[in-house]
Amino acid sequence: MLVDALIVLVKVVLALAWTLLLALFLTWVERKESAVMQDRIGANRASVLGLRLIGLFQPFADAIKMLFKEDFAPTFSQRALHWLAPALSFFFVAVPVIAVPFGDSIHLFGRAIALQVVDLNAALLFVLAMLSLGIYGILVSGWASSNRFALIGSLRGAAQLISYEVALGLSLVGLIMVFPSLRLSGIVEFQGGMLFGFLPKWGIFLQPLGFAVFFLAGLAETKRVPFDMPEGESEIIGFYTEYGGLKFGLFMFTDFLEVIVLSALATTLFFGGWQVPWLGAGGFVFPWGGGFKVAAWAVTLLRVLAFNLKVFFFCWLQILLRWTYPRFRYDQVMDFGWKVLVPLGAVNLLATGLILAAR
Amino acid sequence: MRKSLIVLKELLRGAGITARHFFVNMTFHILKRFGVRTKRRGAVTIQYPDERKALSARHRSLHRIRPRDDGKPSCVACMLCVTVCPSECLTVEAAEDDDPEIQKYPARFVVDLNRCCFCGFCVEACPVDAIRMDTGEIRLSASSRSGLVIPLDKP
Numbered sequence: 133m134l135v136d137a138l139i140v141l142v143k144v145v146l147a148l149a150w151t152l153l154l155a156l157f158l159t160w161v162e163r164k165e166s167a168v169m170q171d172r173i174g175a176n177r178a179s180v181l182g183l184r185l186i187g188l189f190q191p192f193a194d195a196i197k198m199l200f201k202e203d204f205a206p207t208f209s210q211r212a213l214h215w216l217a218p219a220l221s222f223f224f225v226a227v228p229v230i231a232v233p234f235g236d237s238i239h240l241f242g243r244a245i246a247l248q249v250v251d252l253n254a255a256l257l258f259v260l261a262m263l264s265l266g267i268y269g270i271l272v273s274g275w276a277s278s279n280r281f282a283l284i285g286s287l288r289g290a291a292q293l294i295s296y297e298v299a300l301g302l303s304l305v306g307l308i309m310v311f312p313s314l315r316l317s318g319i320v321e322f323q324g325g326m327l328f329g330f331l332p333k334w335g336i337f338l339q340p341l342g343f344a345v346f347f348l349a350g351l352a353e354t355k356r357v358p359f360d361m362p363e364g365e366s367e368i369i370g371f372y373t374e375y376g377g378l379k380f381g382l383f384m385f386t387d388f389l390e391v392i393v394l395s396a397l398a399t400t401l402f403f404g405g406w407q408v409p410w411l412g413a414g415g416f417v418f419p420w421g422g423g424f425k426v427a428a429w430a431v432t433l434l435r436v437l438a439f440n441l442k443v444f445f446f447c448w449l450q451i452l453l454r455w456t457y458p459r460f461r462y463d464q465v466m467d468f469g470w471k472v473l474v475p476l477g478a479v480n481l482l483a484t485g486l487i488l489a490a491r
Numbered sequence: 492m493r494k495s496l497i498v499l500k501e502l503l504r505g506a507g508i509t510a511r512h513f514f515v516n517m518t519f520h521i522l523k524r525f526g527v528r529t530k531r532r533g534a535v536t537i538q539y540p541d542e543r544k545a546l547s548a549r550h551r552s553l554h555r556i557r558p559r560d561d562g563k564p565s566c567v568a569c570m571l572c573v574t575v576c577p578s579e580c581l582t583v584e585a586a587e588d589d590d591p592e593i594q595k596y597p598a599r600f601v602v603d604l605n606r607c608c609f610c611g612f613c614v615e616a617c618p619v620d621a622i623r624m625d626t627g628e629i630r631l632s633a634s635s636r637s638g639l640v641i642p643l644d645k646p
Contacts, residue, residue: 168520169513173536456509457502472495 135243143249144230151229155388156191158447162388163190165448166455201377206277209374213276218375218382221269225389228262231255232396233317235406235436239428247406247436248317255316256308259397260301263353267293269386270355270362270371277374285371288462289355289362295469296352296359302477303345306484307401310338320405324412330419332409335402341480343402345473350398351453352469354390358457361465395446403442406435546627551609553628554602556643557621564644566621568595572613580606581613600644605636 160175164187167174176187205214235247252258267290274286311319325333336343352359363370372383399405410416411434415425426434460468519533537544546552556564568585586598613622622643633639 165513168516168533169509171512171516171533171535173534173538452510452513453506456506468495 158388165451198381203377208278210276217273218379221386224266228259254314256314274371281368282373285362292361296349299349299473303342306342306480323404324407334404345477350394357454395443399442406439408438551611551624553626566597568597571616575612575616578606578608604639
């Protein structure tokens, strides 16, 4: 019993460390990637003892700067809520990570340890619920700031998130119809199968339209640039107008965490999670015949690596999109959500149902 | 719906362009890291204090007074530069030279960079080609205004 609790504790710490480290370096990746895209170099001056490492210390420099800034709350703000908002926002985004399977199980001291913090029965619903609750961080911050711009930002954020929640949910209903389980581990397990004997049974091949709707709605959920209504840096500054220092840093960090959570979800639901194509427990078995054996530890390692690579790819893709597109207007955001994504989600649902019934 | 699909196509094209830039530039960055010399670079950035771009031959930078062969300033204090200067940044005080061939020399020749607009009219106006703006010194900053008042007659 105690050992089990200890194992869960270690897993929580590791999962949190993974997420936070990735988010920390995602700030660096964002600066560098945008720079490379625009023929620039990007932040490369932060150094420790003259060691620059292409600016890899930049996140720490940023963090130290945030730490030493004055931590203030305006006198007209509602103190307790003002303090609570960043924490709420951060918490509800960080929590879904516990449901994500990082790999299959490893065997240590005669004990099978799943590389997943908690294997929830209805993990998919849990993750959706947590992402929806993320609205409260925005709403509370806008309300507690007693600032008109902040309030406008938070209301826009609430409207946007609620609209896109519908499309997100619709796109996942098709997935739930195809997959046998709501457990994320079960979903990933299922995606190890083969379609037509050669194609991995990944969500993207079963639900291509569903993935498009999911990813676009997910992009809107992250509140980053093409959909940055709540922030609107160029017009209303946004829901964290009255925040500074570490509290603002937490909001910014939440943005990057959302990118990671969306990447992890897209990977888990549509790109086979930790599955490596044609890699079984014993080794590779290729559909065109042949294959080779891989040791058990190497299989686990490959799978964890595959999961990480897929997550990195989606983080990269999201940053690419964020630095490619200009922002939508508010009415365009609403149009896109209700007039494009929701109908597409419904069409996807109908098509999935018809195909399933015809089979 | 149809309009959105057209927009979607263009959006995808845009992402393709930025992705292409990313991969092409990244290739050049990686090649550079491994010491491979390539014709073009991954970025157009010039990291200014560390590397400098060559100034063009016709650039205008901090003024200087061309010295005569004996080392004294070649200015004859004719005041043409002071007259032509649109921002009135030059101050020249003439003094009598012992040499009758020269007659006048500047006892004081000061340029006030707080006012100077780098038009180069003084260079054009000078009849003896004494004042020039070719020092290549473009880092003209100081922590006080008096730091930008620069005497040119001192070598």
